[in-house]
Amino acid sequence: MLSGTEFRSAEAAPATGRFDSWREHLHGSYVPVDLLPDDHMADFRATHLVLNLGAVRLWRIEHPPMRMRRSPQLIRRSDPELLHLSLPLRGTKRVVQSDREAGYGAHELALLDTSRPYLMEASTGERQRTVRGTGILLPRNVLPLAAKGGDALVNRRLSAREGAGALLARFLTQVWADRASYRPADGPRLGTIAIDLLSALLAHTLDAENTLAPETRRRSLVLRIQEFIQQRLFDPELTPRSVAAAHHISVSYLHRLFEDEEITVAAWIRRRRLERACRDLADPALRHTPIHAIAMHWGFARADDFTRAFRAVYGMPPRDYRYGACRVADQGLSDGAAP
Structure with missing residues (x-):
């Protein structure tokens, strides 16, 4: 801390x-x-x-x-x-x-x-x-x-x-x-x-x-770009090219800006999308929302691409992750309601 x-x-x-x-x-x-x-x-x-x-x-x-x-x-x-x-x-x-x-x-x-x-x-x-x-x-x-x-x-x-x-x-x-x-x-x-x-x-x-x-x-430009991306993760057309165009810089200069982040621009976008999707999968209020709908909401046009990317980062398919997260949430509610 x-x-x-x-x-x-x-x-x-x-x-x-x-x-x-x-x-x-x-x-x-x-x-x-x-x-x-x-x-x-x-x-x-x-x-x-x-x-x-x-x-x-x-x-x-x-x-x-x-x-x-x-x-x-x-x-x-x-x-x-x-x-x-x-x-x-x-x-x-x-x-x-x-x-x-x-x-x-x-x-x-x-x-x-x-x-x-x-x-x-x-x-x-x-x-x-x-x-x-x-x-x-x-x-x-x-x-x-x-x-x-x-x-x-x-x-x-x-x-x-x-x-x-x-x-x-x-x-x-x-x-x-x-x-x-x-x-x-x-x-x-x-x-x-x-x-x-x-x-x-x-x-x-x-x-x-x-x-x-x-x-x-x-550094201030990188922070503005990251904030721009965070606000548009739901847009399937969000790409390094569209990000560069919105900030009036070349794609190659955009990649150079992200060299200190130790991750490519495309990978940074994908990681933030996965984080948002992961949060929604763990939300009991969204348990009845289809996984492919959550994936599409966060910019993944193809369900197979989302599943592969999710498994690569979290070590399990999104269906298993949701099942485990919701079980933990249900157990917590059950324990809290117990006399």
């Missing part, structure tokens, strides 16, 4: 001291800030999880509504020169920095500079008690474009609905979902991916993609 830290106010201090322990934790793990809770509840509860990804720290946070202020005095006390990228997952955020006020909700990324004063206000909806978000912290010097773009990028809404912003938002949430499957040695590689995606998003925002390092452009 990736290395990191976990803070839960309910476990860190008695109820009367939880808010103070939360403030001290943020001072040590983030930067010194003034915390102004909307409602200083006696039973204050907050969580802060951090994963170490090399130079990047991936964080996830949940807490009651509050305001957070970083003043010039606090900056003089400690200035690690960090960039703070956040993605609201529940609730909304209002930020004032660099003479700009902006509101953020779901599908909007916010970039702040901890070397500049700011006021951040996190709010919930009517039926919500806490706000929740995720994001990354990284040294400003690893993103020269951010320093160069400065005022144009800080506290500016960055869309997470499309392009590099959508890829970055999906990356932030997916690493949390898959964190148990990673080893500590995977951290720096994942941090590099985060930096590349953020660099591509900022370059697009500034219309300065040509200023990115060639390797950063290459």
Whole structure:
């Protein structure tokens, strides 16, 4: 599992001291800030999880509504020169920095500079008690474009609905979902991916993609291509040629891009299709869906081709795999219903 830290106010201090322990934790793990809770509840509860990804720290946070202020005095006390990228997952955020006020909700990324004063206000909806978000912290010097773009990028809404912003938002949430499957040695590689995606998003925002390092452009293009493929696995016409055409590159260049993936483009497409079909075969809700229909849904036009490819990867035909998976599911339901 990736290395990191976990803070839960309910476990860190008695109820009367939880808010103070939360403030001290943020001072040590983030930067010194003034915390102004909307409602200083006696039973204050907050969580802060951090994963170490090399130079990047991936964080996830949940807490009651509050305001957070970083003043010039606090900056003089400690200035690690960090960039703070956040993605609201529940609730909304209002930020004032660099003479700009902006509101953020779901599908909007916010970039702040901890070397500049700011006021951040996190709010919930009517039926919500806490706000929740995720994001990354990284040294400003690893993103020269951010320093160069400065005022144009800080506290500016960055869309997470499309392009590099959508890829970055999906990356932030997916690493949390898959964190148990990673080893500590995977951290720096994942941090590099985060930096590349953020660099591509900022370059697009500034219309300065040509200023990115060639390797950063290459990696971000590979990630965009992989996302393109994932969204079209059901299309039987999805081939290396159609992928290359959609991205205005040659087929030979597409193959060169995938050399570092240690798998051909066609094999990468086939493997992702098999993974989706495998998931559906193991789903008890789909047990009455014919196997050939599942295969066709995920882009396998011929049932024989699907069976051969499935057996080569999973060591058994799809019918046997489904039978075994459904038996396990049925047994689990039976055990759960037993008195």
